[in-house]
Amino acid sequence: MKDLDKKLINLLQDGFPLTPRPFLTVAEQLSDEGVEVTEAEVIRSIQALLDEGILSRFGPMYQAERMGGGLTLAAMKVAEEDYERVTDQVNAFSQVAHNYRREHELNMWFVLATESPEEIEDCIDKMEAITGYHVFNMPKKEEFYVGLKFAL
């Protein structure tokens, strides 16, 4: 990865300026760090990082609950012979945001994100009916804030 891209990613993980010409502000911040770059180059670099799939997003990350939606972490204990079927059934729900297989008796873990908090229960009920497996619902009780740490 280019040096400019690394610096850009490190800088912008912390936030994006709310100035009329934010990419110019970013270019100036990078110049202060010894990286000479123009506003246009910053814009082009971000576009390229998005196109290459190195960035998944450029913009706000909303707090789901504050948006009026529901959010939870759910897990299932799925037998090996059913794993593929249950995966397909679970992933068919549009509310499933991530689905990981993990090494534990509880071997399927996914995030449920719904438009309203009530929809979580409803979604889990349907999932249990369709898959025949219990869904463990583990909504967060408290979040311990962690900064962004993917330094390059």
Place this chain on the structure above:
Amino acid sequence: MDEIAQLRLRKAIQNGLPLTEQPYLTLARELGLTEDQVMQTITDWQEDGLIKRFGLVVKHHTLGYKANAMVVWDIPADKVDEVGELLSLCDAVTLCYQRPRQLPEWNYNLFSMIHGQDRDTVLQQLADIIEQNGLSGFQYDVLFSYKLFKQCGGQYVQASQEQLSNSPVSKSSVSQGASI
């Protein structure tokens, strides 16, 4: 700004900011607002927590963070805040949440994520965390992921046959921002 205008702005930026020289002005013109209104509203949303983060989101997998471990802890109620704070300060910990136990199957109430270049690195980081924070008295478990079956944003990622077998952990992929 009225509620409908706020909703429209929220929607307009949820998939990303316009990559123009003056993105807030671009948004303002699209939405019939002023540039100041757009900037002020986004500032307010950050201050009151509606926007958790405003900037860019990287795909960790493409950056070489290929191992993704959910490390879960059984911490007594009177210690959970303290340990949660300690974990959240560790460099290797990327997410940390308190969640309900699910007895008898699930005894853990504190969830942390550690991302690393590979599995051994993650385990070493965990060992350091335990030692440096005096956590050796607590029960914990490490759940590495095998693979990602579905990534965020409703984008369906079909697991390949190869992924469905017990592929090594290096097949796993993560996406920051999930409340895992």
